[in-house]
Amino acid sequence: MDVKVNLTVNGKKRSVTTDPKRSLLDVLREELNLTGTKYGCGEGRCGACTVLMDGKRVLSCVTPAAQANKKTITTIEGLARGDSLHPVQEAFLAEGAMQCGYCTPGMILTAAALLEKNPNPTDEEITTAMNVNLCRCNGYTKILNAVRRASKK
Amino acid sequence: MTQNILAKKVEAQQSEASDEPRCEFELSRRSFVKLLGAGLLITVTEGVSFGRRSGGRSRRSITVAARLHINQDGTITVMTGKVEEGQGARAQLTQAAAEELRVAADQIRLVMADTALVPNDGRTAGSQTTPSTVPAVRRGAATARELLTRLAAEQWKVDRGALDVRDGAITHQATKRTVSYADLAKSKDVAGAFAQAVSSDVTVTPVGAWKVLGTAVARPNWRDLVTGAHRFPSDFVRPNMLYGKILRPPSYGATLESIDLSKAKAMKDVVVVCDGQFVGCAAPSSFRATQVLEVIAKTASWKTVSHPSSKDLFSHLKKNARLGGRSRPRSRGSIDKGLADASKVLERTYEVAYIQHTPMEPRAATAEWKDGKLTVWTGVDGPQQAQGDLARTFQIPSERVRVIVPDMGSGFGGKHTGEAAVEAARLAKAAGRPVAVHWTRAEEFTWAYFRPAAVIECKGGLDAKGALIAWDFTNINAGGAAIDTPYNIANTKILSAGSDSPLRQGAYRCLAATANNFARESFMDELAAAAGIDPLAFRLAHLENQRIRTVLEAAAKHFDWATRRKKVTADIGVGLACGTEKSSVVAACVEVGIDRKRGEIKVHQVCEAFECGPIQNPANLTSQVQGCIIMGLGGALSEEMEFADGKILNASFAGYRVPRFRDVPKIDVHLINNTDIPSAGGGETPIIAIAPAIANAVFVATGVRIRSMPMRFVPMTGEVQKR
Ligand code: FES
Numbered sequence: 005m006d007v008k009v010n011l012t013v014n015g016k017k018r019s020v021t022t023d024p025k026r027s028l029l030d031v032l033r034e035e036l037n038l039t040g041t042k043y044g045c046g047e048g049r050c051g052a053c054t055v056l057m058d059g060k061r062v063l064s065c066v067t068p069a070a071q072a073n074k075k076t077i078t079t080i081e082g083l084a085r086g087d088s089l090h091p092v093q094e095a096f097l098a099e100g101a102m103q104c105g106y107c108t109p110g111m112i113l114t115a116a117a118l119l120e121k122n123p124n125p126t127d128e129e130i131t132t133a134m135n136v137n138l139c140r141c142n143g144y145t146k147i148l149n150a151v152r153r154a155s156k157k
Numbered sequence: 158m159t160q161n162i163l164a165k166k167v168e169a170q171q172s173e174a175s176d177e178p179r180c181e182f183e184l185s186r187r188s189f190v191k192l193l194g195a196g197l198l199i200t201v202t203e204g205v206s207f208g209r210r211s212g213g214r215s216r217r218s219i220t221v222a223a224r225l226h227i228n229q230d231g232t233i234t235v236m237t238g239k240v241e242e243g244q245g246a247r248a249q250l251t252q253a254a255a256e257e258l259r260v261a262a263d264q265i266r267l268v269m270a271d272t273a274l275v276p277n278d279g280r281t282a283g284s285q286t287t288p289s290t291v292p293a294v295r296r297g298a299a300t301a302r303e304l305l306t307r308l309a310a311e312q313w314k315v316d317r318g319a320l321d322v323r324d325g326a327i328t329h330q331a332t333k334r335t336v337s338y339a340d341l342a343k344s345k346d347v348a349g350a351f352a353q354a355v356s357s358d359v360t361v362t363p364v365g366a367w368k369v370l371g372t373a374v375a376r377p378n379w380r381d382l383v384t385g386a387h388r389f390p391s392d393f394v395r396p397n398m399l400y401g402k403i404l405r406p407p408s409y410g411a412t413l414e415s416i417d418l419s420k421a422k423a424m425k426d427v428v429v430v431c432d433g434q435f436v437g438c439a440a441p442s443s444f445r446a447t448q449v450l451e452v453i454a455k456t457a458s459w460k461t462v463s464h465p466s467s468k469d470l471f472s473h474l475k476k477n478a479r480l481g482g483r484s485r486p487r488s489r490g491s492i493d494k495g496l497a498d499a500s501k502v503l504e505r506t507y508e509v510a511y512i513q514h515t516p517m518e519p520r521a522a523t524a525e526w527k528d529g530k531l532t533v534w535t536g537v538d539g540p541q542q543a544q545g546d547l548a549r550t551f552q553i554p555s556e557r558v559r560v561i562v563p564d565m566g567s568g569f570g571g572k573h574t575g576e577a578a579v580e581a582a583r584l585a586k587a588a589g590r591p592v593a594v595h596w597t598r599a600e601e602f603t604w605a606y607f608r609p610a611a612v613i614e615c616k617g618g619l620d621a622k623g624a625l626i627a628w629d630f631t632n633i634n635a636g637g638a639a640i641d642t643p644y645n646i647a648n649t650k651i652l653s654a655g656s657d658s659p660l661r662q663g664a665y666r667c668l669a670a671t672a673n674n675f676a677r678e679s680f681m682d683e684l685a686a687a688a689g690i691d692p693l694a695f696r697l698a699h700l701e702n703q704r705i706r707t708v709l710e711a712a713a714k715h716f717d718w719a720t721r722r723k724k725v726t727a728d729i730g731v732g733l734a735c736g737t738e739k740s741s742v743v744a745a746c747v748e749v750g751i752d753r754k755r756g757e758i759k760v761h762q763v764c765e766a767f768e769c770g771p772i773q774n775p776a777n778l779t780s781q782v783q784g785c786i787i788m789g790l791g792g793a794l795s796e797e798m799e800f801a802d803g804k805i806l807n808a809s810f811a812g813y814r815v816p817r818f819r820d821v822p823k824i825d826v827h828l829i830n831n832t833d834i835p836s837a838g839g840g841e842t843p844i845i846a847i848a849p850a851i852a853n854a855v856f857v858a859t860g861v862r863i864r865s866m867p868m869r870f871v872p873m874t875g876e877v878q879k880r
C-alpha cells in the first residue's frame with residue numbers, strides 16, 4: 005500500500021506518494037529528479053548515495069522512504085547557497101579531488117556532516133568517518149587533502 | 158560447452174578489434190549549426206569518412222570542420238570521439254586544442270563522444286588518448302590556425318611570415334592590423350578552407366614552447382561535479398520514461414526452458430518483453446520494475462550446466478592451456494643451452510586471480526526511439542563501436558543510431574561493451590517510450606567482464622657469478638602485455654598461451670601487464686636472493702634500458718632504499734619493482750608491515766617514480782598515478798572473484814573487498830618529465846609495480862614468498878626460504 009511522505013528537500017516542501025519500503029535514493033532520483041545522489045551498491049557499502057537527514061549523514065539506498073517522513077533532507081544539489089559553494093565543495097575544487105566525480109557528491113556530504121559535528125578532525129577521525137565512502141578511481145589521497153583543507157576554514 | 162555460451166570473449170585489447178564501423182554525420186547542416194551555436198557554417202560530410210583503424214590511427218584524415226568550429230563569440234568548439242571517465246581526457250584534449258590555436262583553455266568547448274557530432278577517434282582505451290588523439294587534435298587545431306593565418310595574409314595582401322598569432326587573433330605588426338578568429342570566421346572563405354583535410358605534416362608547438370599543455374588545467378566541468386549538476390549516463394531522464402529490468406540466468410550458461418509472463422503482463426503500467434532468451438520488463442519506477450521482475454523470475458525454469466569453480470581455477474587454466482599450435486614463443490639465444498649452462502636453476506609458478514573493475518557507476522543506458530531513429534545515452538568507452546553494435550542488433554543503418562556518452566562514472570577498461578544500451582533499446586522499442594536500464598552492483602559484478610586470471614610459469618638460470626643467463630616465461634590465459642623482459646639475458650623464451658577462461662574476460666587498466674610484471678619482478682627477486690645479491694643491484698646489473706634505470710634509481714633514492722633495506726625486521730619489510738608498458742616506465746619501493754596474528758599485510762608507504770615523456774597535465778597525471786597505486790593495492794591484497802556452480806559468490810562490496818580510506822598508505826609520487834620523446838599515456842602503467850614490490854617486501858621481512866595474487870599472509874604455508 006502506498007503512503008504519503010512529506011519531506012523538506014533542499015529547503016522545499018515536497019510530498020510523494022509511494023511504497024513505504026522504496027528507498028529514499030529512488031524517491032530522490034526518480035520522483036524528485038534529484039540525480040546528484042548516486043547509486044553505487046544499494047546495500048550501504050559505498051556511500052555514493054549519502055544525503056543529510058536532519059543534518060546527519062544517512063545512506064539513502066538503505067533508508068526506506070517512509071523514514072524520511074517529516075524530515076529535512078539536504079542533497080548535493082542543495083549544499084551551495086546560491087552561487088556560493090559550501091566550503092567542502094570549494095575545497096574539493098581547490099584540491100582537484102575528483103577524477104570521474106561519481107563518488108564526489110557522497111564524499112562531499114559525508115565530509116560536510118563530519119565537519120559540522122567536528123570542525124577540526126584528526127586524520128584518524130576523517131578516515132573513520134569517510135571509510136564507508138568508496139572511490140573506485142582511488143582518489144583518496146586528494147580527497148583527504150580536500151577534507152583537511154575544508155576543516156581549516 | 159558452457160564456456161562458449163557465456164564467455165563470448167571481449168577482445169582482450171582494443172587493438173585486436175577488427176574493422177570497426179564507420180560513422181557518418183546524420184544531421185543536416187542546419188541542425189548541426191544550430192547545435193553548435195551560430196557561427197561558421199560547416200560542410201561536414203562530403204568525401205570524408207570518419208572510420209579509423211584500431212590503435213588510433215586515422216584511416217583517412219578528417220576535415221578541419223569535422224574537428225573544430227569557431228563560434229562568432231570567439232569561443233571554439235572542438236569535437237572528439239574520446240570519452241571522459243575520470244582519466245582526464247577532457248582537460249588534456251582541451252589543452253591540446255588551446256595550445257595550437259594559441260588561446261586560453263577556457264576559450265575551448267570540447268564536445269565529446271556524441272556520434273552525431275564527433276569524429277571517430279577510436280575507443281578510449283589502451284592509453285591511446287595521449288599518443289593518438291592529442292596529436293590528432295593538435296594537428297586539427299594547428300591546421301585551422303594556419304588556414305586562418307593564410308586567409309588573413311591574403312586579405313591584407315601581406316606575407317604569411319609577417320603575421321603573429323596570439324590570444325585568438327592574428328596581427329600584422331608592421332601595419333598594426335589585427336583580426337580575431339571570430340571575425341575571420343564570418344567570412345565565407347573560412348568555410349571553404351575548413352572543408353580541407355587536416356594536414357598530417359603541419360608543425361605543432363614544440364614542448365619547450367608549450368603554454369597550455371604542460372600546465373595543471375582543471376577539468377572544465379569540475380564545478381558541475383561538486384554541485385551534482387552533471388548528468389552521468391545513469392542520470393538521464395526523458396519525458397514519459399520507464400525504468401527497465403532484465404531477467405538474468407541463475408548461473409553462467411543456464412538457458413531458459415519455460416516462463417509464464419501472464420501475471421506480469423496483467424500488472425498496471427508494465428511492459429514485458431520476451432524474445433528468445435531475452436526477458437525484460439519496464440515500469441514507471443525502478444522499484445516497480447524490480448517487483449515485476451520478481452514475479453517473472455518465479456515462473457522461470459532453467460536448464461543449468463556445469464561450470465568450473467574458482468577453487469579449481471588454476472588447475473583448470475593449466476589443464477586447458479594451449480601451449481602448442483598457434484601460440485609461438487619468442488626466443489633469443491637458446492633457452493636449452495642457457496639452462497644447461499646455468500650453475501643454479503630456479504623454477505617457480507605464479508598465479509593471479511580474476512578481478513573486476515567495479516567502476517563506481519555500473520552500466521547504465523537510456524534509450525529513445527523516434528521516427529525509426531534510436532538515441533542512447535550510455536556509459537561505454539567506444540561510442541562509435543556501441544553505435545555499430547546497436548545498428549547490427551536492430552538491423553538499421555548506423556546513421557539511424559546516435560550514441561551519446563556523457564562524462565561517465567569511471568571504467569578502467571571495463572566498459573568496452575554496451576550491454577545496457579542494447580537492453581534499454583530493446584525495451585524502449587517494445588514500450589514505445591524511452592526506457593532507462595541501470596545495472597545493479599550485483600549485475601555488474603556478475604554480467605560485466607573480468608581481468609583475466611593467470612598462471613605464469615618461470616624458469617631462470619644463473620651462472621656461477623650470479624648473472625642471469627636463461628629466462629623461460631610462460632603466461633597462461635592473461636595475455637601478452639608487458640610479457641617481454643626488459644632485462645638483458647642471453648637466452649630467453651617467452652610465451653603467451655591461451656586457455657579456456659571460465660569467466661568472460663577482457664580489458665582492464667594495463668591488462669596482463671600487472672600479471673606479467675608480478676611474476677617477472679617477483680621472480681627477479683627470487684633469483685637475486687638465490688644469487689645472494691641485493692635486488693636493486695641485481696636488477697641494475699641486468700638493465701640497459703636507460704629510462705627504467707632512471708625511474709628505478711629515482712624511486713630507490715627518494716625511498717632511501719640502501720638504508721631502509723638494512724633496517725628490515727621480521728614484521729617490517731621493504732621491496733621494490735620496476736617495469737615498462739605502453740611506452741612509459743615505472744618503479745616503486747614499498748614498506749609493508751606484517752600483522753601475524755591477523756594474517757594481514759599492511760602497506761605503510763609507496764614511493765613511486767614514473768615517466769611517460771613530456772608531462773601534459775601534471776595535476777591530472779599525479780591523480781592517475783595515485784589512483785593506480787591504490788587500485789593496485791586491491792588486486793595485490795584483497796580483490797578476487799570467487800565462483801562456483803556458475804555463480805559469483807562475492808558479487809557485492811561486502812564479499813569483494815576494494816581499497817578504502819583505511820588502506821591508503823603514505824604515497825610519494827615522483828614524476829619525471831622527459832622532454833626528449835613524445836608523450837605517452839599515464840593512466841595505466843603506474844599500476845604494474847605495486848604487487849611485486851609488496852611481495853618482495855613481505856619476503857624480505859618474513860622469508861615467506863607469496864606467489865599468488867591477491868596475496869595473503871598465512872605464516873608457514875608459503876615456501877620458507879632463508880633471508
Ligand atoms: S548506494 Fe548506498 S551505500 Fe552504496
Ligand code: FES
Binds near residue numbers: 108141
Ligand atoms: S572520482 Fe571516480 S569514483 Fe571517486
